[in-house]
Structure formats: C-alpha cells, structure tokens
Amino acid sequence: MGVGFAVTGGREGWTRTLLTAIGVGLGVALLLLTTAIPGALGARDDRGRERDELSGRARQAAPNTLLVGMADTTYKGDEIRGRVLRPEGPRAPIPPGLSRLPAPGEMMVSPALADLLASKRGALLKERLPYRTAGRIADRGLIGPDDLAYYLGSDALSGESSSVVRITAFGNDFPAEKLDPRLLLLVVVMFVVLLMPVAVLIATAVRFGGERRDRRLAALRLVGADARTTRWIAAGEALAGSLFGLLLGLGFFLVGRQMTDVAAAFDLSIFPGDLDPSVPLVVLVALAVPASAVAVTLFALRTVVIEPLGVVRTGTPARRRVWWRLSLPVVGVALLFPMIRRGADAGEFDQAQVIGGTVFLLVGVTALLPWLVEALVTRLDGGRVPWQLAVRRLQLGSGAAARSVNGIAVAVAGAIALQMLFTGIENDYVKETGQDPGRAQMSVSSDGQVGGERVSEITDRVRQTKGVRSAFGHAGTRIGDRADDPTEGTSLTIGTCDALRELARIERCADGDTFIIEERGPDPTGAMKPTPGRQVVIDPSYGMSMGSAPARTPWVIPATAPTVPGRTDASGMSYDGVLATPGAVPVAATRRLTYSLDVRIDPTVRDVRDLVRNTAARVDPLSTVYDLASTRESRRFANVRTALFIGTAVVLLLIGASLLVTMLEQLRERRKLLSVLVAFGTRRSTLSWSILYQTAIPVGLGLVLAAATGVGLGAALLGMVGRPFAVDWSGIASMTGIGAGVVLLVTALSLPPLWRLMRPDGLRTE
Structure with a gap:
C-alpha cells in the first residue's frame, strides 16, 4: 500500500x-x-606503468631492441611527456597506444597535444616540436584524455647518455611504492x-x-x-x-x-x-x-x-x-x-x-x-x-x-x-631543494656526451634568447688514475672564469688556469684525491653504459694549480675535484662532455621560460630544462x-x-x-x-x-x-x-x- x-x-x-x-x-x-x-x-597508474621503460633493459643492440630518449618538456606550466625512438632491429617493441613506430622526423601525438599544437595558444610549442604529425596515440597509451604526450622517430639517436635507454619491451615490473x-x-x-x-x-x-x-x-x-x-x-x-x-x-x-x-x-x-x-x-x-x-x-x-x-x-x-x-x-x-x-x-x-x-x-x-x-x-x-x-x-x-x-x-x-x-x-x-632562484631562475643540462665547441655554441644560443639576461655554462667529465676504473676517480669541470666562479671562490683567473676544489671532509668511498702534478686519465671508461668507447686522454694536473674553497651553484649542486678553463686541457679531452647552464631571465618578458625551452630543444632535443625553486612538494x-x-x-x-x-x-x-x-x-x-x-x-x-x-x-x-x-x-x-x-x-x-x-x-x- x-x-x-x-x-x-x-x-x-x-x-x-x-x-x-x-x-x-x-x-x-x-x-x-x-x-x-x-x-x-x-x-x-596501470597505463602509466605499461608505457614506462623500466623493464626489458638491454646493454647490446639486437633485432628486438629499441633506443628511447627522454625528451620531456614543459609548456606554459603544463608537463609534456616526450620520447625519441630509434629501432635497432625489425622486432623493436612498439609503445602502447601506437600501431607502428614513427619514421625519422615523424611524430605521434596524443589528441590533447594535437589540439594544443593546432591552437593559437600552442604557437610557441609548434616551434619547439616542428615535426610532421603522422598519427595519434590511442587511449591505451595515455593516462587520461588531457595527457600531453608524443613519440618522435629519429635515426640519429645514440646511446651515449643516461637519458637514453635500450629496451626490449615497455613496462614497469617493479612493485608500486x-x-x-x-x-x-x-x-x-x-x-x-x-x-x-x-x-x-x-x-x-x-x-x-x-x-x-x-x-x-x-x-x-x-x-x-x-x-x-x-x-x-x-x-x-x-x-x-x-x-x-x-x-x-x-x-x-x-x-x-x-x-x-x-x-x-x-x-x-x-x-x-x-x-x-x-x-x-x-x-x-x-x-x-x-x-x-x-x-x-x-x-x-x-x-x-x-x-x-x-x-x-x-x-x-x-x-x-x-x-x-x-x-x-x-x-x-x-x-x-x-x-x-x-x-x-x-x-x-x-x-x-x-x-x-x-x-x-x-x-x-x-x-x-x-x-x-x-x-x-x-x-x-x-x-x-x-x-x-x-x-x-x-x-x-x-x-x-x-x-x-x-x-x-x-x-x-x-x-x-x-x-x-x-x-x-x-x-x-x-x-628544501638548496636551489637559489635569486642567482639563476632556470637550468639547462644534458649528459649527452657533446664536444666542447658544442657546449660553447649551446651557451651562446641560450644567452642570445629573448628575455635571457645571462647564462653561465660549464662542461664536465671524469678523471682517474687508471683507464678502466672510473669509480675511484673524481670530476673534471671545464668552463670560463665567470662560470667557474659560480662553482668555487676564485679570485684570479685567466684562460689556461686550473684549480683544485678544497676537500670538505673525508670521502667514505675512497675516491681519488687530485693533487698538483698528478698524472691522470680523462674519461676513463666513463659513460660506457651501452658500449660507447671512452676517449681516455692522458693529462697532468698542473703543478701550479691552487686549492680553492668550493661553493654551491644556483641549482644546489656542490662540486669537487678539479676546475679547469678550456685552455688548460687537451682538445682531445673535450669531445665527450656533459654540460650544465645556469640561466638568469627577465621575468617581465612574456613567455620567456618557453622561449628558453625552445632554444634548448633546437640545439639539443634531449636536454633537460627545469625551473629553479627553493622548495619542491x-x-x-x-x-x-x-x-x-x-x-x-x-x-x-x-x-x-x-x-x-x-x-x-x-x-x-x-x-x-x-x-x-x-x-x-x-x-x-x-x-x-x-x-x-x-x-x-x-x-x-x-x-x-x-x-x-x-x-x-x-x-x-x-x-x-x-x-x-x-x-x-x-x-x-x-x-x-x-x-x-x-x-x-x-x-x-x-x-x-x-x-x-x-x-x-x-x-x-x-
């Protein structure tokens, strides 16, 4: 009733x-x-883990291997996931959401990224990703409908960087945290x-x-x-x-x-x-x-x-x-x-x-x-x-x-x-990150093993970008007593006098000078302690994660190299080892270098951060660009x-x-x-x-x-x-x-x- x-x-x-x-x-x-x-x-999370590159790692090229370069970027505050792909054989794995691998110069994009690139808001991003769009990433390869992601085909990708991995399959088999x-x-x-x-x-x-x-x-x-x-x-x-x-x-x-x-x-x-x-x-x-x-x-x-x-x-x-x-x-x-x-x-x-x-x-x-x-x-x-x-x-x-x-x-x-x-x-x-946004507001870095002249070119291009006030760049490699044991070595940082002053307290400096950074305390790893007049090897098999040959250049630390106290740079990094100006090291030793730039910008210039990222993408697609902040959540x-x-x-x-x-x-x-x-x-x-x-x-x-x-x-x-x-x-x-x-x-x-x-x-x- x-x-x-x-x-x-x-x-x-x-x-x-x-x-x-x-x-x-x-x-x-x-x-x-x-x-x-x-x-x-x-x-x-499941779709994100399925497209990860943490499982199926390989050291040697094979018919079923694929080189994957990390090319993530940020545009107007939105994070964009980017991957550069180079197959090393006919059975190379295909990322989830794709029916085939993109050809060199082709790009597969998510629907949200395609819409952004086609809009007026994405004009600057189009300059950063000037590649031909050959297809869309299906939902299976995205974490959500607004996911900004792309896969770029390349025939020039090499395995001489920690930002490049060789895999036989996509996925992440590690237990979730x-x-x-x-x-x-x-x-x-x-x-x-x-x-x-x-x-x-x-x-x-x-x-x-x-x-x-x-x-x-x-x-x-x-x-x-x-x-x-x-x-x-x-x-x-x-x-x-x-x-x-x-x-x-x-x-x-x-x-x-x-x-x-x-x-x-x-x-x-x-x-x-x-x-x-x-x-x-x-x-x-x-x-x-x-x-x-x-x-x-x-x-x-x-x-x-x-x-x-x-x-x-x-x-x-x-x-x-x-x-x-x-x-x-x-x-x-x-x-x-x-x-x-x-x-x-x-x-x-x-x-x-x-x-x-x-x-x-x-x-x-x-x-x-x-x-x-x-x-x-x-x-x-x-x-x-x-x-x-x-x-x-x-x-x-x-x-x-x-x-x-x-x-x-x-x-x-x-x-x-x-x-x-x-x-x-x-x-x-x-x-606290230890970074100092007052000294620099952005950082551009890569461990892609580039030459010294290339580092200078990248620094100049970034410095000439609209809205950039200054850019201090330095390159790095390793030195050691023996050519086959880099774990007992120390770092060698190469840069101009102005760049080295950001890393240590240096009073007098000219091209051709070398400095040894003062030790902060006993090193529990037993790494090599650089001293004036010591015979060392530059790049002693460092960077051989996927079979690349080291330079192994002999070098003697100048006997006149003074010891200077180190300082933390704008990105919060503290350096040790040896600092050298370009004229102090052999040219042969500058062919395989990592680099890092601290960039000061004018925040009143519209889209200055995206302009810096565009420049970095043009000169080095695998470079890492991030904003400096005193804290991270x-x-x-x-x-x-x-x-x-x-x-x-x-x-x-x-x-x-x-x-x-x-x-x-x-x-x-x-x-x-x-x-x-x-x-x-x-x-x-x-x-x-x-x-x-x-x-x-x-x-x-x-x-x-x-x-x-x-x-x-x-x-x-x-x-x-x-x-x-x-x-x-x-x-x-x-x-x-x-x-x-x-x-x-x-x-x-x-x-x-x-x-x-x-x-x-x-x-x-x-």
Whole structure:
C-alpha cells in the first residue's frame, strides 16, 4: 500500500516521491562517484606503468631492441611527456597506444597535444616540436584524455647518455611504492569525510513530506489500520522513493562522469570509462540505500503517535535527551585515543578503528545539532515580526531545519579536521631543494656526451634568447688514475672564469688556469684525491653504459694549480675535484662532455621560460630544462590534495543542490500557511526575512558545532601523526565561510518559489 501511495497518489504523491528521489539520487550519484575514484586512479597508474621503460633493459643492440630518449618538456606550466625512438632491429617493441613506430622526423601525438599544437595558444610549442604529425596515440597509451604526450622517430639517436635507454619491451615490473602511513591516514579520513555528508543527505531526503504523510496515515487509522500497519505503509512510501532515487542516481552518475572537465580544472585527467565502480560496491549501495530508507523512516516514527483523528506530534513535543547524543563523540574519541602517536615513527594505523572513530565523531554532529537548535530556540522571544515568525516556526518543529543543514555541518567539520592535518604534515612533504632562484631562475643540462665547441655554441644560443639576461655554462667529465676504473676517480669541470666562479671562490683567473676544489671532509668511498702534478686519465671508461668507447686522454694536473674553497651553484649542486678553463686541457679531452647552464631571465618578458625551452630543444632535443625553486612538494602529497579539492567541490555542489530540494519541499508543505499569512496582509519582505532567519539560526549553530568538532578531530589526527596541536584559524574561517555561503546561495535561490507560493488562492482545496 505504501508503494502504491507513492506512485498513485496524484500530483501530491508524485511531487513528494520525485523530491525524495532527487535527494536520494544526488547522494547515490556521489556514492558511486566516490567509490569509482580509486579504480580510476588505479587505471591511470596501470597505463602509466605499461608505457614506462623500466623493464626489458638491454646493454647490446639486437633485432628486438629499441633506443628511447627522454625528451620531456614543459609548456606554459603544463608537463609534456616526450620520447625519441630509434629501432635497432625489425622486432623493436612498439609503445602502447601506437600501431607502428614513427619514421625519422615523424611524430605521434596524443589528441590533447594535437589540439594544443593546432591552437593559437600552442604557437610557441609548434616551434619547439616542428615535426610532421603522422598519427595519434590511442587511449591505451595515455593516462587520461588531457595527457600531453608524443613519440618522435629519429635515426640519429645514440646511446651515449643516461637519458637514453635500450629496451626490449615497455613496462614497469617493479612493485608500486606504498603510501606513507601518514598519507594513508589522510586518504582514509578524506574518504570518510566525503562520504558522511552523503549518508546525511540520503537520510534527510527519505523524510521529505513527513508531516503530510503522517496526516494521511491518521486517515488510514480512521478506516481501520493499526499503528504497526501505518508505520510499514510509511516505510513502503520511503522505499519507493529510494528505489526511484537509485535509478536517478545512476543517471546522474552516468552524466556526471562525462564531465571530466571538473577534474581537469584540478590538473587531474581521467577517462570517463575509468570511473567504473566495482560490482560489489554497486551491489552494496543498491542494498544499503533502500534498507536505510526503511530504517530511517521507522526510526523517525518512533516518537510519533498517529491516531484516527490526528497526529499527536502537533502538540508540545517531548524534550530531546542529550545523554545518548553526547555518547557518540565520546565513543569516537575512545576509538581514536589509542592511535595517538602511532604514526610519529611511520607506524601503521588500524584503519577500521580510525574509520570508526571518525564516523562516531561526525555522526555526533548530526545527533547534537537538533538538540542544540531546540535548546536555543525555546529561550528566544520578542523581536521584530520576521524574527518572531522564524522563531515560532522553529519552536513548533526544529527537527526539519536542523536536518536540512546537517550535511553542511558534517562537511565543514570534516574539512576543518583535514585542513589541520594537511597543515600539520605538509612540511614533511615540502623539501628544501638548496636551489637559489635569486642567482639563476632556470637550468639547462644534458649528459649527452657533446664536444666542447658544442657546449660553447649551446651557451651562446641560450644567452642570445629573448628575455635571457645571462647564462653561465660549464662542461664536465671524469678523471682517474687508471683507464678502466672510473669509480675511484673524481670530476673534471671545464668552463670560463665567470662560470667557474659560480662553482668555487676564485679570485684570479685567466684562460689556461686550473684549480683544485678544497676537500670538505673525508670521502667514505675512497675516491681519488687530485693533487698538483698528478698524472691522470680523462674519461676513463666513463659513460660506457651501452658500449660507447671512452676517449681516455692522458693529462697532468698542473703543478701550479691552487686549492680553492668550493661553493654551491644556483641549482644546489656542490662540486669537487678539479676546475679547469678550456685552455688548460687537451682538445682531445673535450669531445665527450656533459654540460650544465645556469640561466638568469627577465621575468617581465612574456613567455620567456618557453622561449628558453625552445632554444634548448633546437640545439639539443634531449636536454633537460627545469625551473629553479627553493622548495619542491611531494607529487603524491600534491595528488592527494588535488583529490581532496575535487571531492570537496563535488560534495559541496551536491549538498547545495540537496539543500535547495529540501527547502523547496518545506515551502511546499507550508503552502497553505503562507497563503493564510498573505491573506491577512503579511508583506513579501517579512516572509522572505523570516525564511532567511529560519535558515540562519540552525546554520549558525551548525557551523559553531562543526568548528568545535572539526578542531577536536583535527587535534586527534595531529596527535596520531606526532604533530603538535595547532589551529589553522584562516582555514576554519574559510571553511565555515564556504558553508555559510552555500546556505545563503540556496536561500536566495528559494526566494522566487516562495514568492510564487505567497498568493491567497493557495487556500483553495478540493
């Protein structure tokens, strides 16, 4: 009978069922999306590992080997994955996503990179990659639809660089690195925090139309139904709404997973097909949502007495008891307390215990808020007419108002706790690089074994680039006592006097001079200690990773070489061994050199960083160009933060949508009351302010309770990772401000329907 009332109750019944279905559907969609995210991230990682070059390494050329050069670059802040390929035989492996290897001068690009190259925004990148596009990389070879990647064919690639590898197959067979226990704690709490508001939304949605439903049940009592039957009829109505909600939720999810632009806005590229929740989780959601709808309905009716002539709830309600509500956060604290300092020394956490404690604390917010609202509004009195109308409405029934903001309160409490945890541990994942952006802002380097004249040419070309103020370049190789044992050697760095002054404290210098860098302490490796007049060999089999022949040039360190104290260069590197100007070493020793340039730029010149990268790509396609920064953040930590931002944005969006549906449902139930007030001459502005006050009071109390709970949960999480208690007041202010902003926006959107309901003809009935 309950299911029948839900679908055959005329316009009134369908409206109530539709509102319930929309509310439940929004929650179900978010549940499916959240449960699909781990699988989507796993699929990204799997495709990334399949295209890696870490497995199948080979030392000698063969019919099944392929030379792969790393040519990654950055364009306007976007990372581009580049690989230069040269097959060494007819059975060379083909990268995932390609049907064939590109010919020399050809380029296979991802769809996103093809679009970028064809756009005005990609004009500078087109200069950097002036090759003919011969095809597209299929999805199998990309981590996401916005992945920027290319494969370039070459017939000049050689294996004389550590940035070039020889492989027989693509892939990465090494086990994936496990998450740090603190990051794992962050991820676990993040999922709980994101899913708890969803449960609150679903529990609120299945109670839509409760007052009108109870009056209909009173009519059923009049025709002979007993109390138990009416409760199960009400449960049947909620069950029908939740089943329709499951269908709507599936539709919302299928539409929402196509909106990958939301994830792309946070630098996370996901194929829609990757958002595929596992079958067990889908079955769990499909069973849990209807069961929860029935349970919540029966629980809500436990204090309602439905009699044949009315509902006793319209009288003075019994005061809510607070003892069991306070017991929920107490249990949560009791579960989390044994975890304190468990992660101080990278220890493992009991995930079930952490989840249980977090859930109890957040559920405590939903349990305490109705009692807190009721305790406050019973003591309010007086004021202007809109205030009195709002207070009286809350005094008659504050439960619906408190339930409507429970989702916001839970989301804000969880967000505050996560913000505190993020702030507490971020220093562990943001490391000092030792680089000095004040001395140079970019670095260009390569270990491609080029000649000394080539290093000079590269330095001059970079120095002449628009926006470059200066470029200091130096080249390097190794020296050793014997030609066949480079491990006991030391470094030889060659550069102009200006370049060498960046590496050591040198006063007098002229071309032909040589310097020995002062030792900083005993060398545990037992490497060779250079001394004036020592006979050495330059390039003693160094760089023979794939069979290239060394130069092995004999050389005598000049007897007049002074010892100078070393210094760290702009890129954070400290040098040892011997420094030499070009005129101090034999020309034969400068044919196989690595090089490094420190580049100072004028940041006011538009696209200066991309101009430098274009120059470097033209003179040496395998050069590495990167920006210098004093700190660098762990990529995994940044990925977790990105996932949190995306999840929070989606949760707040759906909470706002559900809150709007809840408010519209409450206005619909009060249509006749509003019509009576209008008929008696109540002004539109009076009712509008009254609705705002009815929302503002529970929202204000909810945010205060959320802030207190969030700080408490945050303190427990900080204690678990061994960090001192610290409150991020700016974070609390921003989170509560966002929550209040969502509620104010929803209230503003509900005003037009309110004004349409404020008509005296709403008193008509049949």
